[in-house]
Structure formats: C-alpha cells, structure tokens
Amino acid sequence: MVVLFLYVTHTQAQVVDTPSVSFNGFGTLGIVHSDEDQATFVSSVFVPEGAGYKSEWSAEVDSRLGLQLTANLTPQWSSVLQVIVEQNYNGNYTPEIEWANVKFEVNSELSLRAGRIVLPTFMNSEHRKVGYVIPWIRPPQEVYRTVPISNIDGIDAAYRFRFDDFTNTLRATYGQADKTFPYADETGGWSTGDAQARKGLTISNTLERGGASFFAAYNQFHMTIDEFNPLFDIYRMFGPEGNTLANRYDLDDKRFEVITLGASYDAGDWFLMGEWTQMESQSLFADNRSWYVTSGYRFGTITPYLTYAQQRTHNVSSNPGLSQPYTEELDAFLQSILIFQPRQESLSLGVRWDFTRSMALKAQYDHMNLDAGSPGFLVITQPGFKPGGTVNLFSFALDFVF
Amino acid sequence: MSTRLMVNMWGLLFSLLAGSAGAEVVVVVSAQNPTKTLSHAELGDIYLGRLSRFPDGTAVVPVDQRETSPAYTEFYRYHLEKTPTQIKAHWSKLIFTGRGQPPARVANDTAMANAIAVSSRAIGYLDSTIIDERLRVVAIE
Numbered sequence: 001m002v003v004l005f006l007y008v009t010h011t012q013a014q015v016v017d018t019p020s021v022s023f024n025g026f027g028t029l030g031i032v033h034s035d036e037d038q039a040t041f042v043s044s045v046f047v048p049e050g051a052g053y054k055s056e057w058s059a060e061v062d063s064r065l066g067l068q069l070t071a072n073l074t075p076q077w078s079s080v081l082q083v084i085v086e087q088n089y090n091g092n093y094t095p096e097i098e099w100a101n102v103k104f105e106v107n108s109e110l111s112l113r114a115g116r117i118v119l120p121t122f123m124n125s126e127h128r129k130v131g132y133v134i135p136w137i138r139p140p141q142e143v144y145r146t147v148p149i150s151n152i153d154g155i156d157a158a159y160r161f162r163f164d165d166f167t168n169t170l171r172a173t174y175g176q177a178d179k180t181f182p183y184a185d186e187t188g189g190w191s192t193g194d195a196q197a198r199k200g201l202t203i204s205n206t207l208e209r210g211g212a213s214f215f216a217a218y219n220q221f222h223m224t225i226d227e228f229n230p231l232f233d234i235y236r237m238f239g240p241e242g243n244t245l246a247n248r249y250d251l252d253d254k255r256f257e258v259i260t261l262g263a264s265y266d267a268g269d270w271f272l273m274g275e276w277t278q279m280e281s282q283s284l285f286a287d288n289r290s291w292y293v294t295s296g297y298r299f300g301t302i303t304p305y306l307t308y309a310q311q312r313t314h315n316v317s318s319n320p321g322l323s324q325p326y327t328e329e330l331d332a333f334l335q336s337i338l339i340f341q342p343r344q345e346s347l348s349l350g351v352r353w354d355f356t357r358s359m360a361l362k363a364q365y366d367h368m369n370l371d372a373g374s375p376g377f378l379v380i381t382q383p384g385f386k387p388g389g390t391v392n393l394f395s396f397a398l399d400f401v402f
Numbered sequence: 403m404s405t406r407l408m409v410n411m412w413g414l415l416f417s418l419l420a421g422s423a424g425a426e427v428v429v430v431v432s433a434q435n436p437t438k439t440l441s442h443a444e445l446g447d448i449y450l451g452r453l454s455r456f457p458d459g460t461a462v463v464p465v466d467q468r469e470t471s472p473a474y475t476e477f478y479r480y481h482l483e484k485t486p487t488q489i490k491a492h493w494s495k496l497i498f499t500g501r502g503q504p505p506a507r508v509a510n511d512t513a514m515a516n517a518i519a520v521s522s523r524a525i526g527y528l529d530s531t532i533i534d535e536r537l538r539v540v541a542i543e
Contacts, residue, residue, distance in 0.1 A: 024497050070500060080500030103500060108454050108461075118499055126499040133491045133498075165443040167452045208452065210443060268483045301487070354487045357469065401494045 021071045028131035030062030030397035038385035039378035041393060043138065044148045047087045048182040048190060051393070053380050060087045062137055062397055064129060066098065078103045084129060089180040089192055098129070098151055114155045120171060120204040121147045123215040123262035123275055131399035135271070135305050136350060137364045138395075140292035141377050142311035145342070146279050147219065147258055152177045152200055166209045173202040176221075183227075184380055193227035198253070215262035215275075225251040228284060234330060238322050245322070249284050249334065256281040270297045286313035286341045296352075303352040310345035312371070340387075343371035359400045366393040426530045427476045430515075430537045434522045439541045446482045448525060450492060451502040456525075464505040465517050465526040473511060477527045481542060 034041045034052035042050035043061045051058035064086035071079045082099040101115030118126045122143060127133045128150055138144075154175015161168055177197045185191040200221035207214045232246035262275035274293035281287070288311055296305030319338055321331035350364035370376035372388040381387075429445060431437050437456050440448075447453035448464050456462050467474045469486055478484050484492075496502040508514045511528040518526045519536035533539060 022503060026494065026498060066498065068498060068500075070497070070503065072503070078500065082498065082500075099500060101500065113500075126501075127495045130494060130498050133494045162453065165441070165447070167447065210446070266488075268488075298485075357486070358490060360487075401490070 019071070019073050021069060023067075023069055024402065025065070025067045026130045026132055026399075026401045027065040028062050028137075028397050028399050029059070030131075030137060030395060031057055031059045032061045032137075032393055032395040033057050034391060034393050036378065036385075036389070036391040038382040039375060040380040041377070041391070042379055043087070044145065045379075046089055046148065046179060046181050047091070048089070048380075049087060049091045050379070052378065052391075053382055060091075062131070062395065063087075066129065068099075076105045078105075086129075089182045090190075091182075109159055109161050111158050111160075112155070113158075116151050116153050117156050117173065117175070119147070119149060119152045119175075119177070119200070119219075120173060120202060121217055121219050121258060122260055122277065123206075123213070123264065123273070125150060130401070131362075131397060132358070132360055132401045135273070135294060135296055135303070135352065136307065136348065137362050137397045140275075140294070140307055140309040140346075140348075142290045142309040142342075142344065142346065143260075143275050143277050143292050145377060146277050146288065146290055146311070149177050149179055149197070152197070154200070166207060168208075169206045171202075171204045171206075173200070173204070175200055191227070193225055196224045197221040198224070211266040211268070211271075213264045215260070215264075217258075217260045219258040219260070220255060222253045222255050223251060223281075223283075224253050231330075231334065235322075235334075238324055238327065241322055241324070245319070245334075248282060249319070249338075251283050254281055254283045256283075256285075268298075271295065280315075284337055286338065287315045288313045288341070288343075294348075301354040303354075305350050305352065307348040307350075308345070309348070311342055313341055313343055316341075339373055340375060342377050343374040344376035345369050345371075358402060359398065362395075362397045362399065364393075364395045364397075366395070367391075368393070427473050427480065427527050428530045428533070429477075429481070429525065429527050429540045429542055430518055430533065431525050431540055432518055432520070432522050433536055433538050435525075435538065437525075437540055438538070439543055441543055442481065445542055449478075449482060449505065451496055451504075461523050462525055463521065463523045465514060465524050466505040466507045467511075467514060467527070468507055468509060471510065473514075473528055481527075 032051045033056055036052050040050040040052040049060045064084055066084045068082040079102045080099050083095045084098045085093050085095045088094055097116055099116055101113045101117045103111055103113045105111045124139055128139050152175035156171055156173040158169055158171045179195045180192050182190050182192050202219045204217035228251045232250040235242040235246040258279045260277040264273035272295045276291040278289045290311040292307055292309035294307035296303050319335045346366050346368040348364055348366045350362055353361045355361055368376055368391045370388050375381050375387050448462055478489055493504040508517050511532040514526045514528045515532050518524045
C-alpha cells in the first residue's frame with residue numbers, strides 16, 4: 001500500500017512539477033542446474049557460490065532484489081538511490097549500493113550526473129541486473145563478463161539530440177571502481193583480492209529510431225590487482241630479463257581498452273539483437289573478442305528465444321620464460337595462468353512467459369562448449385575436471401518489477 | 403500453446419470488431435495548444451520519453467490512463483504497436499537507471515479530459531465520444 005500511495009502521489013505531482021519521490025523495485029528468483037560436478041558455474045568473478053561442484057542446483061547464481069528511490073527535486077535536479085541484494089564476494093547477501101547519484105539537467109539536451117553511476121560498456125549495461133527487461137535469464141556471459149562491473153564512482157555527461165525521427169545520445173563517463181573478488185587459494189580455502197580500476201573513461205553513443213537501436217562504446221581504464229603481483233616481484237629478482245617479463249604481464253596500473261558495437265531491432269512481435277566486443281591489455285589477461293546474437297518471437301504472452309555466443313582469445317603471447325636455471329617451475333606457473341583463460345561458445349534456448357502484469361517466468365537451456373584446454377567461465381575446478389568439454393545448464397527464473 | 407494462440411487471435415478479432423463498431427481512441431491536446439498534427443514516430447517518442455517537445459518547440463507532458471483501462475491497451479496497440487508488457491519493460495529500463503519516469507496517470511476518460519483541458523503542455527488520449535470544446539483532436543499521420 002505504501003508503494004501504491006507513493007506511486008499515486010508521484011504521478012499526480014509530475015503534472016504540476018512539484019518535488020516528488022517514487023519507489024520502485026525489481027528482482028529475480030532463479031535456480032540453475034549444472035551437469036558438470038567437478039567445477040562450479042557462477043554468475044560472475046565476484047562471487048564464490050554457484051551450481052556444479054558441491055551442489056548441482058543453485059539459487060545463488062541469478063537471484064537478486066533491487067530497490068530504488070528516485071527523487072525529483074525540481075525540473076532540473078533529480079537523484080537516484082538503488083540498492084541491490086545479491087550474492088557478494090564472501091557468499092553473503094549484504095545490500096550494496098548500485099547507483100547513488102545526483103542529476104542536473106542543464107537543458108532538454110544536456111544532463112550531468114555525479115556519484116555512483118552506470119558504466120555503459122555494453123548495450124544492456126544499464127539494466128543488466130533487471131531480469132524483467134532483458135530477454136534472457138542472464139546476459140550472454142561471453143560478452144558481459146568481459147567487463148563484469150556495472151557501476152563506477154564518478155561523473156558523466158549525456159548529450160541527447162534529435163534529427164528527423166532519430167534520437168542520438170552521446171555520453172562521456174569518467175571515474176573509478178574498487179571490487180573485491182574471491183579466489184581459491186593454495187590451501188583450498190577462500191582468499192579475497194581487490195581489483196582497482198582507475199582513470200576509467202568511457203565514451204558511448206546510442207542512436208535510436210523507432211524499434212531500431214545502434215550502440216558503440218570505447219572504454220579504457222587502468223587496473224591494479226595487488227594479489228597477483230607477488231609472482232612478478234619474484235620475476236623482478238632475475239634482473240632485466242625478469243623485469244621485462246614482469247612489466248609485460250603484471251597488473252600494476254595496467255591500461256585496458258574495450259570496444260563494443262551493438263545493434264537491436266524490435267519489430268513488436270519479434271526482436272533481434274547482437275553485440276561484439278574486444279578487450280586488450282598488456283597483462284595476465286589475454287586479449288579477447290566476444291559476440292552474441294539473440295532473437296525471439298512473441299506469441300502473445302509466450303516468447304521463445306535463441307542465443308549464440310562465443311568468446312575467443314587472440315594475440316596470446318606464449319611466455320618465453322627466463323633463460324636462467326631453476327626457473328622452470330615459475331615459468332610453468334605463469335604459463336598455466338596465461339593458458340587457463342575463458343574460451344568458449346554457447347547455444348542457449350529459452351522461453352519467457354508473461355503470465356501476469358509485471359512478472360515473467362523464464363526457462364533456459366544453455367549448452368556450453370569449452371575450447372580445448374580452457375575451463376570456460378567455470379570456477380573452483382577440481383582435480384577431476386577436464387578442460388575443454390561441454391557443460392549443460394538448466395535454469396528457471398521468476399522476474400518481477402514493482 | 404495453440405489454444406493460447408487461438409484465444410489471442412479471437413481476442414484480437416473481437417477488439418477489431420468492437421473498434422469498428424464505434425468507440426475509438428483519439429489523441430487530444432488542450433484547445434489552447436496550436437498542435438494540429440503529429441507523426442506516428444513523434445507520438446511514439448513522446449510516449450516513450452524520447453521526445454520532450456511539441457513540433458513548435460514548447461515542452462510536452464504526456465498523460466497516461468491506467469494500465470487496466472481499455473483506452474490504454476488500445477492506444478499502445480494502435481499507435482505504438484506495443485503490448486502493455488512491452489511498455490512496462492521499456493519504462494523499467496529507464497526507471498532503474500534514473501533516466502526517466504513513465505507519464506503521469508489518470509483514472510479514466512473523464513479525468514483525462516479534465517487534465518488535458520487545463521494544461522496547454524499536456525497530451526493525452528481518450529475515447530472519441532468524450533471529446534468536448536476544451537479539447538482538440540490531434541491528427542496522427
């Protein structure tokens with residue numbers, strides 16, 4: 001009732017431009033089954049729990065709840081606070097702030113925001129966590145895991161203009177992000193690392209006309225992950241040769257560049273969408289290129305959809321290793337990290353049922369084909385795990401908005 | 403699924419028959435508003451939050467009816483070729499990034515007529531039988 005009251009108050013208010021506050025929410029209740037019991041399928045690199053090893057079924061991959069307050073203070077000033085509850089780096093469900101920003105509309109074309117804002121790397125970045133508005137149970141991981149973070153702390157400027165029936169939005173975003181991630185340490189327990197992205201600059205452009213939309217983005221940031229750097233401190237003890245290798249692969253203020261192109265068309269009863277992305281850096285992470293294409297057809301409230309996605313690495317430089325004696329083990333360790341990167345393709349078949357207002361049920365089957373020698377996006381790989389196989393996922397989700 | 407399809411097709415047929423029998427949803431502005439025509443694309447973009455001005459440059463405030471009203475479904479089906487579910491998904495995208503809020507809503511055709519009549523910036527839609535001298539029907543081309 002409170003929700004209803006706020007909403008009614010808000011809608012009455014908007015006609016006469018008085019300050020208003022609205023409350024909205026979204027969420028997903030999902031379960032996923034993996035047939036690979038020697039490794040775990042997780043939703044992102046930032047969480048430890050998923051389906052596969054230890055538990056065939058997991059409700060922790062896709063489930064989340066988001067709550068949002070939007071305050072329209074004056075016609076120019078507005079503010080958004082969004083809190084999301086989902087699995088975090090230690091497997092807990094502590095609410096985290098997804099957005100918290102203030103927006104100033106200079107005029108009808110130019111707006112500025114400051115605070116915690118969206119990082120618009122991909123076409124669906126802004127709503128990648130809102131299951132109700134995306135066709136799938138989760139965005140195609142081959143593309144969306146390339147840059148797994150969805151927000152940064154900083155500023156952005158958006159310039160929107162129209163010509164004929166086209167609407168074009170050009171956005172520049174600058175800021176930084178810190179994310180804690182879990183990893184399995186050598187004792188078999190969990191450790192956590194901190195990824196620090198600094199000097200993040202994103203230029204993105206969206207061109208829309210009717211049901212058609214074209215997206216392009218260029219993204220660069222400097223990343224530091226201190227937990228990986230002790231390995232390179234060892235390399236640096238081997239003189240200039242070790243230093244050169246360390247500089248090539250370490251994660252100390254390393255520049256990453258990501259380019260994304262996307263297009264979508266919604267004809268009303270059917271839709272087609274695709275994205276291509278490329279990430280490059282001089283680091284432990286191999287350069288990769290990913291893309292997906294997805295399409296669906298709406299039979300009334302039933303929407304079957306089909307997606308093909310892949311991620312491949314390129315420019316994989318084989319570590320030349322040190323020429324000095326007794327370094328074979330060190331070189332082998334570095335080489336194993338370079339080789340053990342996600343390379344896979346997947347075919348997904350799903351169906352969405354809009355059984356009532358503001359709610360949808362989805363069922364999705366994913367067939368993932370891991371490239372030879374790669375674990376794909378699986379984590380917590382056990383000694384019995386064989387890289388390069390196939391993995392089948394069955395997922396069910398209830399998505400809602402209010 | 404085939405049963406559902408049949409139901410949908412009958413529903414469509416019924417609404418087409420009902421539509422041609424008399425009731426028709428028309429787009430209206432205040433009689434003080436000089437706007438006489440809008441293109442389908444302009445009307446669609448106004449209601450999807452992409453266009454914030456009338457062709458003469460003045461600000462536009464779209465007004466919606468309740469999602470449960472027949473006029474709502476008819477308006478979006480006929481003028482935007484979208485279902486209520488698609489409209490819900492569209493606004494959810496904008497709401498959850500703070501990029502916009504859906505149009506203000508009124509309870510019924512009479513409330514719509516009253517809301518439009520008092521604001522030269524407002525645009526709305528209602529059953530053609532409710533039109534009075536305070537309102538002007540906008541031709542959608």
